[in-house]
Amino acid sequence: xxxxxxxxxxxxxxxxxxxxxxxxxxxxxxxxxxxxxxxxxxxxxxxxxxxxxxxxxxxxxxxxxxxxxxxxxxxxxxxxxxxxxxxxxxxxxxxxxxxxxxxxxxxxxxxxxxxxxxxxxxxxxxxxxxxxxxxxxxxxxxxxxxxxxxxxxxxxxxxxxxxxxx
Numbered sequence: 001x002x003x004x005x006x007x008x009x010x011x012x013x014x015x016x017x018x019x020x021x022x023x024x025x026x027x028x029x030x031x032x033x034x035x036x037x038x039x040x041x042x043x044x045x046x047x048x049x050x051x052x053x054x055x056x057x058x059x060x061x062x063x064x065x066x067x068x069x070x071x072x073x074x075x076x077x078x079x080x081x082x083x084x085x086x087x088x089x090x091x092x093x094x095x096x097x098x099x100x101x102x103x104x105x106x107x108x109x110x111x112x113x114x115x116x117x118x119x120x121x122x123x124x125x126x127x128x129x130x131x132x133x134x135x136x137x138x139x140x141x142x143x144x145x146x147x148x149x150x151x152x153x154x155x156x157x158x159x160x161x162x163x164x165x166x
Contacts, residue, residue, distance in 0.1 A: 016096075024095050027103045028088050034107065035084035039077045046073035086110050086118035 008016065050070035053062045087110040094101040110118075144158075 020092065020095055024088075024091050027091050027106065030103050031087045031091065031106060032084050035080045035087070036077075039073070039080040043073040043077045046070045082118055082122050083110060083115065085122075086114050090114060 046069040050066055053066040087106045090109055091101055091106045094106075
């Protein structure tokens with residue numbers, strides 16, 4: 001089968017999206033369950049201990065030993081999200097090209113060859129998101145520092161420059 005997607009109208013896009021969601025829903029739920037159930041349980045327990053220590057309800061004091069499991073479970077959960085995202089993207093991508101893929105094949109390919117490129121993509125995604133937010137915050141700080149001795153009209157003009165960045 002050809003791996004090209006022909007141009008579509010907006011109605012075609014909605015129809016194909018609904019069809020695709022229907023065809024991949026069960027497999028996507030299974031993939032999400034395989035990757036996310038155990039890390040979610042671990043993170044829930046670690047978060048319970050961490051927040052109980054913060055609130056002082058268990059008699060435990062906030063220390064490195066209460067923070068470490070929470071940090072570890074957060075990293076575990078992020079990795080689980082990453083692997084689930086890679087597997088689901090693989091399923092959806094294959095189905096968009098009308099190439100059926102099984103649940104097991106998606107899991108196998110995720111661990112055999114897709115995870116490394118997924119780590120790179122996740123790294124780039126976080127760099128772009130947090131870098132973009134950093135640039136926007138930097139612009140806000142620079143523009144706000146200019147308003148110290150400015151009149152109300154000048155502050156309003158500077159705020160007009162901030163709105164598009166927000």
